[in-house]
Each structure stands twice: as structure tokens, then as C-alpha cells.
Amino acid sequence: MRASTVLRTPAGTHPSKSESPRRSSLWGALAVFAAAAVLHVGVVLVVHSQTNGDALFPDAQGYKSASDMIAVAWRNGSPLETRSLSGLVGSAVWGYPAIMALCRLLTGGGWLSAKTVLALFAATGAVAAYGLALTSGRGRKRAAAVGLMVGASPSLLLWDAWGLKDGLITSLVLWSLLVQTRARFSIACVSTLLSIHACLYLRPAAALFLGVALLARVRFRRGYLAGSLIVVGAAALFILPRLMTLFGLVDSLEVRGGTRLGFTGGYGSENLLNHPQYLVTLLLGPFPWEFGPETAVPERWLYLGTIIWIASLFLAPTALRRAWADTSGVGRAAVLGMSAYAAAYIATFGGAFYRQRSLLECMLIILVVLYFPLSPARAMMRIQVWLAGIAAVAVVHSPHLTPTIWSKWLAVCVIGLVVPLAFVYGLRQGAARRFRERRT
Known part of the structure; x- marks a missing residue:
């Protein structure tokens, strides 16, 4: 095609190609x-x-009380240096209580x-x-x-x-x-x-x-x-x-x-x-x-x-x-x-x-x-087989799910029957999906 017949779009009539992806x-x-x-x-x-x-955890209780002390000290106008913060918190890793105290000051809550x-x-x-x-x-x-x-x-x-x-x-x-x-x-x-x-x-x-x-x-x-x-x-x-x-x-x-x-x-x-x-x-x-x-x-x-x-x-x-x-x-x-x-x-x-x-x-x-x-569907199929194996171990291990030896054997037999059936079903579904994709 000759250059004279190529249609050119005037600049400024359409948005830039990079604007739409960025937006x-x-x-x-x-x-x-x-x-x-x-x-x-x-x-x-x-x-x-x-x-x-x-607070549900001892660490959370410590963060709560330490941040309260730091916030009170800051409200009273006392500048706190690194040594002072470390002394209030009781640890050299005092960053989180100080950040929590700052959030308290900013919100007033x-x-x-x-x-x-x-x-x-x-x-x-x-x-x-x-x-x-x-x-x-x-x-x-x-x-x-x-x-x-x-x-x-x-x-x-x-x-x-x-x-x-x-x-x-x-x-x-x-x-x-x-x-x-x-x-x-x-x-x-x-x-x-x-x-x-x-x-x-x-x-x-x-x-x-x-x-x-x-x-x-x-x-x-x-x-x-x-x-x-x-x-x-x-x-x-x-x-x-x-x-x-x-x-x-x-x-x-x-x-x-x-x-x-x-x-x-x-x-x-x-x-x-x-x-x-x-x-x-x-x-x-x-x-x-x-x-x-x-x-x-x-x-x-x-x-x-x-x-x-x-x-x-x-x-x-x-x-x-x-x-x-x-x-x-x-x-x-x-x-x-x-x-x-x-x-x-x-x-x-x-x-x-x-x-x-x-x-x-x-x-x-x-x-x-x-x-x-892999695709999400195939990944989920493999994850289900893996989690089923972990579940078999869990059932045998847990005294609450299977309290007796007979219940443990029964659970293992059920899992051993269900997992192969699910795996075969997943393989058939995957083969059918690939066949449909090839036809289309």
C-alpha cells in the first residue's frame, strides 16, 4: 500500500494508548x-x-499499655528520645507501641x-x-x-x-x-x-x-x-x-x-x-x-x-x-x-x-x-487431593474426630474410596474441557 493512501489519525483526537491502562x-x-x-x-x-x-494476647496487652503511656507523655509535652521510649516499652524493639501512640494522638481516641x-x-x-x-x-x-x-x-x-x-x-x-x-x-x-x-x-x-x-x-x-x-x-x-x-x-x-x-x-x-x-x-x-x-x-x-x-x-x-x-x-x-x-x-x-x-x-x-x-481449575483439583491426604492424617491423629480405633479405620477407608473417585472425575472433566477447547 502506498504511503499516500494510509489514513492517519490526527493528534489529540483520541486518548493516548497508555492512559486507558493506567486509568x-x-x-x-x-x-x-x-x-x-x-x-x-x-x-x-x-x-x-x-x-x-x-486484649486477647499478652503482647497485645503490652502494646496497649505501652502506647497509652507514650501517648500520655506526648500529650503532657515531654519529648521522648530513643532511650525513653525503650524504657517505657521495656524493649529495644519499641516501634509498634510508638506508632500506636501516634495513631491515638492523631485520632484523639x-x-x-x-x-x-x-x-x-x-x-x-x-x-x-x-x-x-x-x-x-x-x-x-x-x-x-x-x-x-x-x-x-x-x-x-x-x-x-x-x-x-x-x-x-x-x-x-x-x-x-x-x-x-x-x-x-x-x-x-x-x-x-x-x-x-x-x-x-x-x-x-x-x-x-x-x-x-x-x-x-x-x-x-x-x-x-x-x-x-x-x-x-x-x-x-x-x-x-x-x-x-x-x-x-x-x-x-x-x-x-x-x-x-x-x-x-x-x-x-x-x-x-x-x-x-x-x-x-x-x-x-x-x-x-x-x-x-x-x-x-x-x-x-x-x-x-x-x-x-x-x-x-x-x-x-x-x-x-x-x-x-x-x-x-x-x-x-x-x-x-x-x-x-x-x-x-x-x-x-x-x-x-x-x-x-x-x-x-x-x-x-x-x-x-x-x-x-496451571489454570485455577486444575490447581484446585490438585489442592483437593493434597488436602484429602492431610485430612486422612488428621483424622487418624485427632482424638476428637475419631476417638476409637474402629472409627479411625472407617474414616481411612472412606477417604481412600472418595479421593480416587474425585481424582478420576477431575481427570475426565479436564479431558472433556481440553477436547472442547480444541474444537473451538
């Missing part, structure tokens, strides 16, 4: 945040009303208003997950699925409602990963250093996550020299002294009364290096098949989150391999950060500290949704 991405992010905010604030209000405003503000900030983690999915080259549908799964995470919803800091830490890590993935290396270095410094006052293991994740962006090029110098200089001036202080306090911290944290482990810390028998607790706990009277505790509400975590473990190997191959998106950075965080978690807290595991749960869900190669 739709913005609306998608707002929708994800609205859904996450409603869930987070709703659960906070329900739990607060059902518990009459009482009490513990409920502070929890509500922090829940809204935790809900922004869903927007960060949405942005990570788009930056990694995934479509808007998969990005929306990732954002909604993070915003509706049962574990994070309950930790926020109980006045704990895990939702705040997870959102901070997700936003830092988003900046690392999208921004220039020098800007990513500055942002990561600020986030690391904040995490040293919130949860030092999360700072390790971000520092190792930044290594995925390092390239031996001239343009990365400025960012590397920023990291080295700021780490030497601000991060290293704080790390040495925290490292020196490790042996003085107590997991439970009279039980030192340490890196050597103990029964209280359930260190997996010295107590590998707690590996099942790490992978499957809190056990969702325990419904006896002794389990009537707030952690029972975490059973739904445990089921999602167990299902994600089955899909994790394939998703992690594909995520490692993604060097331009969030994949390799997330895998490196998760590995460092998991190593620190296993070497200290170990099995039963599910709050420390919530960051791993959230990141694993993101990587599974972003990088698992």
Missing part, C-alpha cells in the same frame, strides 16, 4: 483497597465488640481508634500486592486476585483485629518490594534503607528480608555504583550500630517466662535446629483438626489461614522455580527475602510462633498466584 489500573487498585479496607476495619470492629475491648487506623494502613498492602503483580507482567485479573487474597488473608485480618503488628509489617515489606521493583536503583536503595531502619524497631527479621531482597537488583554496572555507595555508607552509619545492639540483646530476650530466646533454642522457642520434631508444627500448625475443649482459645480462628497455608505449600515448589527465573519482576527478590527470613525464623522462634510466619504465608500466596503455571 483502569488505578480504578483496580482503588477497588482492591476498598474491599481490603472494609474487611480489615469490619473484623477489627467485630472482634473489639465481642471481646469488650480487652483510644485503642480502638488506633487499631482502626493501623488496619487501614495494613489494607494498603493489598494495593502493593496488586502493583507487584502488574510490575511483574501479569494481567489485571491475576493482579486483582493477588490483591484480594492479601487483603482477605484470614491470618492478617485477625492479627490486626487483635492489636498486633503483623499486618503493618507485611504492608511495609510489600510496599518496599514494590519500590525495589519499579524505581531506579539509587531510589530503591534509599527507600529500602529507610524501611530497614523502621523494621529494626518493629521486627529485625523483616529488615533482613528487605536487605537480602535488594540483592536481586544489584548489577555490576556503572549506573548501580551510586546506589551501592548509598547502601554501604548508610548501613555503616545507621544500620550497623543498631544491628549490633539488637544482636547483643538476643540472649537476654525471653520467649516465655524464664525461657531465653537465644540461637541455641529451647523448649519455649522450639528452635528447629535443635528440636526438629517441631517441623510438623511449623508446616501444619495450628492444627485445624483439633477441636477439643482445650483448644477453645483465640488461635482457633487461625484454622482457615492454616488451611490456605497448607494448600500453598503443595503448590510452592513449582511456583518458586518460576519465580526464581523472573529477574525483572518481584519473583527472585521475593524468593531471596523469604529464604533469609525463614532461616532467621527457624533458627530462633521455630515452630509455634505463627505470627512470625504470617509474612511467609502472605509472600507464598503471592508467588503461587503469580507464578503457578
Whole structure:
């Protein structure tokens, strides 16, 4: 075709091609945040009303009382330095009570208003997950699925409602990963250093996550020299002294009364290096098949989150391999950060500290949704078979579901009959679907 016959569209008559995707991405992010905010604030209000405003966990009670003291001191006009905050809180990791006290001052309210503000900030983690999915080259549908799964995470919803800091830490890590993935290396270095410094006052293991994740962006090029110098200089001036202080306090911290944290482990810390028998607790706990009277505790509400975590473990190997191959998106950075965080978690807290595991749960869900190669229908079919196997173990293990030996054998026979039938039915449905796709 000759050039004279090609129709040209005058400039300014149509919107730019980049405007429509940006506008739709913005609306998608707002929708994800609205859904996450409603869930987070709703659960906070329900739990607060059902518990009459009482803290359910000893840590939450400490955060509540410490933030109250800090807020009163600030209202009286006394400037608080780092030593004063550490003395009021009784810990070198005083960041969360100070943030909660700041929320009290900004809202002019009490513990409920502070929890509500922090829940809204935790809900922004869903927007960060949405942005990570788009930056990694995934479509808007998969990005929306990732954002909604993070915003509706049962574990994070309950930790926020109980006045704990895990939702705040997870959102901070997700936003830092988003900046690392999208921004220039020098800007990513500055942002990561600020986030690391904040995490040293919130949860030092999360700072390790971000520092190792930044290594995925390092390239031996001239343009990365400025960012590397920023990291080295700021780490030497601000991060290293704080790390040495925290490292020196490790042996003085107590997991439970009279039980030192340490890196050597103990029964209280359930260190997996010295107590590998707690590996099942790490992978499957809190056990969702325990419904006896002794389990009537707030952690029972975490059973739904445990089921999602167990299902994600089955899909994790394939998703992690594909995520490692993604060097331009969030994949390799997330895998490196998760590995460092998991190593620190296993070497200290170990099995039963599910709050420390919530960051791993959230990141694993993101990587599974972003990088698992199969369709949702086929993935769900495999998950059902995996959960059926776990259910067989649970039925045999639980004294409440099957109290007698005959009931255990009966349950195993029923599961052994139902699972193969479901698997064959799923294979037939998949074959029929592929046949219809080939015809169309």
C-alpha cells in the first residue's frame, strides 16, 4: 500500500494508548483497597465488640499499655528520645507501641481508634500486592486476585483485629518490594534503607528480608555504583550500630517466662535446629483438626489461614522455580527475602510462633498466584487431593474426630474410596474441557 493512501489519525483526537491502562489500573487498585479496607476495619470492629475491648494476647496487652503511656507523655509535652521510649516499652524493639501512640494522638481516641487506623494502613498492602503483580507482567485479573487474597488473608485480618503488628509489617515489606521493583536503583536503595531502619524497631527479621531482597537488583554496572555507595555508607552509619545492639540483646530476650530466646533454642522457642520434631508444627500448625475443649482459645480462628497455608505449600515448589527465573519482576527478590527470613525464623522462634510466619504465608500466596503455571481449575483439583491426604492424617491423629480405633479405620477407608473417585472425575472433566477447547 502506498504511503499516500494510509489514513492517519490526527493528534489529540483520541486518548493516548497508555492512559486507558493506567486509568483502569488505578480504578483496580482503588477497588482492591476498598474491599481490603472494609474487611480489615469490619473484623477489627467485630472482634473489639465481642471481646469488650480487652486484649486477647499478652503482647497485645503490652502494646496497649505501652502506647497509652507514650501517648500520655506526648500529650503532657515531654519529648521522648530513643532511650525513653525503650524504657517505657521495656524493649529495644519499641516501634509498634510508638506508632500506636501516634495513631491515638492523631485520632484523639483510644485503642480502638488506633487499631482502626493501623488496619487501614495494613489494607494498603493489598494495593502493593496488586502493583507487584502488574510490575511483574501479569494481567489485571491475576493482579486483582493477588490483591484480594492479601487483603482477605484470614491470618492478617485477625492479627490486626487483635492489636498486633503483623499486618503493618507485611504492608511495609510489600510496599518496599514494590519500590525495589519499579524505581531506579539509587531510589530503591534509599527507600529500602529507610524501611530497614523502621523494621529494626518493629521486627529485625523483616529488615533482613528487605536487605537480602535488594540483592536481586544489584548489577555490576556503572549506573548501580551510586546506589551501592548509598547502601554501604548508610548501613555503616545507621544500620550497623543498631544491628549490633539488637544482636547483643538476643540472649537476654525471653520467649516465655524464664525461657531465653537465644540461637541455641529451647523448649519455649522450639528452635528447629535443635528440636526438629517441631517441623510438623511449623508446616501444619495450628492444627485445624483439633477441636477439643482445650483448644477453645483465640488461635482457633487461625484454622482457615492454616488451611490456605497448607494448600500453598503443595503448590510452592513449582511456583518458586518460576519465580526464581523472573529477574525483572518481584519473583527472585521475593524468593531471596523469604529464604533469609525463614532461616532467621527457624533458627530462633521455630515452630509455634505463627505470627512470625504470617509474612511467609502472605509472600507464598503471592508467588503461587503469580507464578503457578496451571489454570485455577486444575490447581484446585490438585489442592483437593493434597488436602484429602492431610485430612486422612488428621483424622487418624485427632482424638476428637475419631476417638476409637474402629472409627479411625472407617474414616481411612472412606477417604481412600472418595479421593480416587474425585481424582478420576477431575481427570475426565479436564479431558472433556481440553477436547472442547480444541474444537473451538
